[in-house]
Amino acid sequence: MTTIQTVATPLAPDAHADTRAVLLNQVSWGAIFAGAVTALVTQVIVNLVGVGVGLASVGTTAADNPSASTASMGAGIWFVASGIVASLAGGLIAGRLSGKPLPGAAALHGLVSWAVTTLVVLYLLTSAASGLVGGTLSTVSGALGGAGNLVGGTVQTAAQAAAPSLAKISNPLDGIEQKVRQQTAGQDPQAARDAAVAAIKALFTGDASQKQQAEARAADALAKAQNIPVDQARQQIQDYETQYDQAVTTAKQKAEAAAVTAKSAATQGAFYAALALILGALAAFLGGRLGAPKPATLLGAYETRRV
Numbered sequence: 001m002t003t004i005q006t007v008a009t010p011l012a013p014d015a016h017a018d019t020r021a022v023l024l025n026q027v028s029w030g031a032i033f034a035g036a037v038t039a040l041v042t043q044v045i046v047n048l049v050g051v052g053v054g055l056a057s058v059g060t061t062a063a064d065n066p067s068a069s070t071a072s073m074g075a076g077i078w079f080v081a082s083g084i085v086a087s088l089a090g091g092l093i094a095g096r097l098s099g100k101p102l103p104g105a106a107a108l109h110g111l112v113s114w115a116v117t118t119l120v121v122l123y124l125l126t127s128a129a130s131g132l133v134g135g136t137l138s139t140v141s142g143a144l145g146g147a148g149n150l151v152g153g154t155v156q157t158a159a160q161a162a163a164p165s166l167a168k169i170s171n172p173l174d175g176i177e178q179k180v181r182q183q184t185a186g187q188d189p190q191a192a193r194d195a196a197v198a199a200i201k202a203l204f205t206g207d208a209s210q211k212q213q214a215e216a217r218a219a220d221a222l223a224k225a226q227n228i229p230v231d232q233a234r235q236q237i238q239d240y241e242t243q244y245d246q247a248v249t250t251a252k253q254k255a256e257a258a259a260v261t262a263k264s265a266a267t268q269g270a271f272y273a274a275l276a277l278i279l280g281a282l283a284a285f286l287g288g289r290l291g292a293p294k295p296a297t298l299l300g301a302y303e304t305r306r307v
Contacts, residue, residue: 032113042089
């Protein structure tokens with residue numbers, strides 16, 4: 001009998017220790033979801049406060065309003081700060097409700113709560129719900145835009161603000177066609193003008209190996225439309241070719257500048273977004289650690305339930 005007691009006595013503390021370790025490290029999904037909900041609501045509230053502050057800073061004249069770059073930077077800093085505050089609040093709630101007196105376990109609950117919050121935000125941005133969010137943002141943007149075009153710099157990307165839109169690059173042939181029609185207007189029938197325009201377009205868009213033949217046809221058509229010598233028409237064709245080459249070169253330069261600016265803006269945006277997420281994760285981890293309940297608090301609650 002004594003031998004059995006000697007063997008059983010050291011095993012009991014180990015079993016209790018193992019059970020306690022499992023309970024302390026068990027995941028509390030209820031606390032995690034509670035922290036995620038708290039983080040989402042906190043971020044909405046803080047961002048609404050930011051919108052109110054932004055609207056309050058808008059003056060009645062353009063001179064009273066901050067510049068677009070300043071407003072955009074301020075909005076970005078506020079958004080990042082709101083994410084950090086929301087993550088801290090969510091992590092604090094998740095750590096507190098986890099019931100884990102170990103700071104490390106409570107901190108991990110805060111971190112997982114931040115991860116759930118991030119996934120929810122990404123889902124809202126990539127699902128059908130993004131239509132509702134986009135509509136709300138458009139309404140706010142419209143309201144701000146009417147008060148001094150402040151939101152133009154706030155909601156536009158750096159690429160759109162710094163470089164011209166590719167869609168706004170005009171077709172080099174449009175200016176040449178307009179010039180041809182103006183020079184031939186009132187002198188010959190419409191058919192002659194159309195033939196001259198078609199011949200000139202064929203010169204720029206046709207096969208490069210047949211450029212000489214296309215130049216000759218364009219010069220003949222232009223000479224007939226304007227009732228001028230063919231040599232003079234050929235000189236005009238050469239001027240049009242120079243104008244076309246310059247327009248194409250300018251368009252390529254604008255396109256390249258827009259592409260470089262867009263790439264730079266996308267790169268910076270990706271790094272800033274990653275930094276904001278990392279700071280949010282650290283805030284949630286710290287919040288969960290700070291929210292870890294004290295062992296005395298848990299013991300008091302347990303004694304209260306026993307009574």
